[in-house]
Amino acid sequence: MTAITRDEVAHLARLSRLALGEDELDHLAAQLDQIISAVARVQEVAAQDIPPTSHALPLSNVYRADEVRPSLPPEQALGGAPAAEEQRFRVPRILGEEA
């Protein structure tokens, strides 16, 4: 029994914004199938009444004061940009609103 299908892997690649070739998808599908089957072991022990842990330590309420701190100079903010124009990040055309 396979834990994950080739189509699901292709879907995950789109969701993850990874333009993977056919060979890479095949290879990954096999590996992911193996890994997912192995990690599914977590389902053996975790019963409904066990609370999940999202953070290593139980800290809470960490806030900062509403104080303005210096921003980066624009030349530094844009310094790593693959392309910039008019002090803005230049990006390829966007395919419409997503959210």
Added chain:
Amino acid sequence: MSDLTRKTAAELAGLVASGEASAVEVARAHLERVAAVDGQVHAFLHVDEEAVLAQARAVDERRAAGERLGPLAGVPIAHKDVFTTADMPTTAGSKILEGWRPPYDATVTARLRAAGLVILGKANMDEFAMGSSTENSAFGPSRNPWDLTRVPGGSSGGSSAAVAAYEAPLATGTDTGGSIRQPAAVTGIVGVKPTYGGSSRYGVIAFASSLDTPGPFARTVLDAALLHEAFSGHDPMDSTSIDAPVPPVVEAARRADVAGLRVGVVKELAGDGYQPGVLARYREAVELLESLGAKVVEVSCPHFGYALPAYYLIAPSECSSNLARFDAMRYGLRVGDDGTRSAEEVMALTRAQGFGAEVKRRIMLGTYALSSGYYDAYYGKAQQVRTLIKRDFEAAFEQVDVLVSPTTPTTAFPIGERADDPMAMYLADLCTIPANLAGVPAISVPCGLAEPDAAGGEGGGLPVGLQVMAPVLADDRVYRVGAAVEKALEDRWGGPLLAKAPELAEAAQ
């Protein structure tokens, strides 16, 4: 070979502070060593000699001006390339960040500078800290100074290799599932994962945020403690940073005494799948602790067996989100922007070309584990296992003061052996992962060399690490136990384990 490169960090700082050696001399000796051996070891991704000497000169000037220097001032350090540095490129071992110059210093970087440490360069690592061998570095693997055909561990393998090869007395690392302790173990040095939140993650390029923990590498427990103290402590820039004093790790390393300490041997972290040579050294170390006056008992942590699968759901899930920002829009690599492709296409092309196989594998796995319909069965369950593992630790620490186990199931494996076998690679973190899931501190200290196996001799004559784990914020205990083991074994061996490593051939300069 310069004498200075064989000294401990504490000794070097002493020489600089007393004026017996200048920071510049210390830096030069290490730069020479790097030049001589790094061609073989490949511990560093970036070394800028002038910048190194400038830092060293600044320390000498501070001393000349009568400033009281910190306990590590003038000591060179290899800095894992996962920490941002405003004056050096920061790549996290990835092609997607090749040549990126961050506009800011990580908190750990800033604290190293403030303490007068001289950053020698950026250490190689598995891409985005994902891996146990540095084979996932986009810039080629580092090599284990004990055997150049073998891995130095990972992900902080450049750091461990640099320290084991005497290129630097100290190094920084980050430990998400064992990325400090495992490389320390397989290169015969000391590595510590502090309590989660004890050291700042600000400026650490994230792999798995709820697990990532910066920590020190050194050749001695005391050096590790000095470095731990230098860069740890509360950071208001990291919400998960603990607002409490750094545990007295230096004092504990000096104390090096385990008399009366209750030591728990984790029943589940030994047995099948462990290299016999590793288990032999481990059992001797446990006996040694007993002979030093520790009360050793066996402790069961029944859910530790589920730590590895839980980790390989939690870490990839967080990484799939953390690495989404590498999208070719604001920094880093951009592929295929030919004026016709959309942003979406450019992102997907760039990510496909910029990330290596392991990173892609984990992004895909994490995306899967978090996607609707699978979340409860995978990520949700893994988080419940995390609770069970925390409870195992809590129960264990009601009986004992520290827990011990081998650091890794095997000694250093040959480069290429597990490169395309992810499940085999993941086993390297079997013993180290529980501490990350629970956030507790842990150390790896050398406990000897594995004998060649009766069967084939694979992995023999290579270092084995002993792992010591303690409760949250009891980091001092792991130093105390680590230092006691170190002292007793050095007495037995007549020197440090690393002295048994073969000398590397120095390249002509």
Added chain:
Amino acid sequence: MSTLALMDYDEAVSRYEPVLGVETHIELGTASKMFCGCATTFGAPPNTQVCPVCLGLPGALPVANRAAIEGIIKIGLALNCEIAEWCRFARKNYFYPDMPKNYQISQYDEPLCVDGHLDVEVDGETYRIGIERVHMEEDTGKSMHVGGATGRIQGADHSLVDYNRAGIPLVEIVTKPITGTGDKAPLVARAYATELRELVRALGVSDVRMEQGSMRCDVNVSLMPRGSSQWGTRTETKNVNSLRSVERAVRHEIERQAAVLASGGAVVQETRHFHEDSGTTTAGRSKEEAQDYRYFPEPDLVPMAPSREWVEELRASLPELPAARRRRVQREWNLSDLELRDVVNAGALDLIESTVKAGASPAAARKWWMNELSRRATEQGVELADLPVTPEQVARVQEMVDAGELNDKLARQVFEGVLAGEGDPDQVVAARGLKIVSDDGELAAIVDQAIADNPDVADKVRGGKVAAAGALVGAVMRATGGKADAARARQLILEKLGAS
């Protein structure tokens, strides 16, 4: 989408019952951003209010702004919500170039505030709008689309992104489904948005300016056939950027969906975009795959567990809220429901209240703001509050009227001067010489002249036709350019003509 088929509104609401939902995003007016110390000033040059954190640079980490958390708790309390005792931030994962980390820090199944309500009034009827949740999140950057038609995203060849807005604290307020509004649905939606804006403004946590995007509404509409209890498929209309647009967008979706349903079609569950110019909505890009945001607890931020003491402190600090305030002024100023509504709709409540505080009677204050000044604001096409006249100045003018130094006509001239930038009322009076002529000596001479000039009228008055005196008063007013005290002039005329 084929051509736009619409059903007549009255017919649509006679055949279908609308169900609404409104999601409102409000940018909080904190000094610094939600998770970093960058300033939040509107209109700053591009990418000057950014840092490693809000640019999503590798390694940067968020730390939550306490003032933003206080702001959202205040909003939650004002909306009668329960404040969670423990909740977490969550990451909402999706790729978009204006979102620096390609996830938005938001909240998922643990919002900070839940289960409240807000009462709104339409045509004298009160509707209780249920509030599902109020949660904290961060805003995105802003893209400028280059090369296409008029800055539209479609057809552009590239975009330029400014991240100044990225990371500004954003509160999302989600209503429960709003049912039973019938043909009033568009008005109820508008009234809700209006009331919410007033409420948040009163709290002082945001400037809630829709035209600057600090308040943005998405409206969900679905229709069910009258008599049915089965809700229809809903659409979500985005980009609704004024109160009027809220009303229009709902109305348009009702007309459009009714036409679709009546022709036997099915409403598509989709995101639609509202177009201010045409008052219509169009479908967003259809997605190949359903969105999967892969929410999970944000590991970089620790949970929020607002103590009950803190919540109660915040509750105690809440100012008088708009509904209570309206009830109070209605009582204090003795207004009818209709008068109150007019004042509120004109945006005059604050102004009148300040004018009263500055010494004017409520009636006089209301008269100036609702008549003369409203007329001038309309003429100039500005909001009443944006007229260059202060409540203190209005009170001063009224003071002069009460003292008999100005009459209404002169007072209007004083306002004209103030609005023209000629100074405060006293300066305008002095510069324009607008003081009433009430000196008896001077006035008596003018009255004598008026009587002399109009002997026929004077005779009529002498003969007992007191009403005819008005013509003489008019003559006096003409002679003084309107500055005479009309009442005193009349008194003098009647005295002199023996008719008093």
